[in-house]
Amino acid sequence: MRIAIGGISHETSTFAHTRTTVADFADGFGLFRGPEIINRFRGSNICTGGFIDGADKHGYELVPLLWGFAYPSGLITATDYAALKSEFLDRLQQAQREPGGIDGVLLDLHGAMVVEGIDDADADVIEGVRGVVGPAIPIVVTFDLHGNHSARRIAAASAIVGFDTYPHVDMAERGREAADLIVKILNREIQPMMAIERIPMFWGVENQITAHPPMKELMDYAHAVETRPGILCVSIATGFPWADVANMGASVMVVADRDQDLAEATARELRDWIWTRRETWRHRILTVDDALDQGEKLGKYPIILADHGDNTGGGAPGDSVEILATFLNRKLRDAVLLYIVDPEVVAQATAAGVGAVIDTAVGGKSDPIQGPPVKMRATVRALSQGDFTYDGPMYAGLTGNMGPSAWLEQDGVHVVVVTAHEQPLGPAFARTLGIDCESLKYIAVKSAVHFRSGFERFAGSIFNVDARATHTHDFRDLTYHKRPRPMFPLELT
């Protein structure tokens, strides 16, 4: 049994001004081809790691094609996407011509990828694969919790498995689930039939944390439904609202065994369960000052502020400065901001060298709403080329790179200025610079939820804030042309 594996994966913000290219894929987690994929991801906590585990469990032969993931950012250029897709499909065709051909395909996708001119790029990938392998070969796809799903994807794939956790810590487990499904399909033990129900809803990010209510109740319910006879898999997707596309929004996908009616009825049941509770998923906005006031009153340190509006992990530019300015205005000490994306300031700090004091203007350059830049007279405390190793639980054991980076300090307010657009999943990169986050009183992170995987264990208190930035959660401020209307909570109540 020969199973092809691979994927082209991106969470695309159509509101970010930057474009995403093949170089961004190479610089992110990297682009891997053929056996490199297995060497890189064996034992790692991503879906492809689970596909590889599946080979050990079931004894199938892995046929690794192409795997690429760029950090969330703006639209992928049409030419660069075309190059990635054609390489992927060429490798698949090549594998088909080899002795034994291909028996099945496991795809590691995100679900919110948008390309210039291709709004539903995930469907485009699956349909491309289907076009090569024909109708008889199973294609099982794993998706992030934040996909904007469509009927096209359901039609082109044989089965779909979405993440059940946020922060995403079950990626390898979902990969193993996909591997189990494809083997059962090939052994003719099951015959999957799928249904999707889309839910016209903006889902507050802070209400998606699967370890906490209300999301925990939903996931417990979904897992209970999965134990019913005939149900193979239930996936809840909360959607990715910073994509102005027709399929934007939450959805439920159900895979049933040989029973289309059961798949459809179950998807409707879950949709109704979520919709009747829609008020519980609404986002509530807290300003930076409100959060700090509440935190000081509570007195549990470190106080962690999650900068939702400028979450680089969701493709935001990462240079909004309201939190930095507030830290300085309030004359806080033992405060750190992770991270501001500002290559100019990194270059200035690098030229000045460690120990130098520089007059600089930090952040606020990508868009007027992100600024204005904050004037600092800062000491360069450390410099880095950006390499570090994730220490988990997310991406445990994988390496990352924040690009050339600098640790600046002014009167007890510390800021790590970086070049790459990636959120802090934990204190690992700050530690490489010499910052001991656990000893600080105030930590701000440009991350909405994933930071919890590395910071929650030592946090005193955590506040979700909506500072001025392009990825505001006040969706009234975003101009959409293509998304569905009406949606809750804007046009629908």
Ligand SMILES: [Zn+2]
């Ligand atoms: Zn996600």
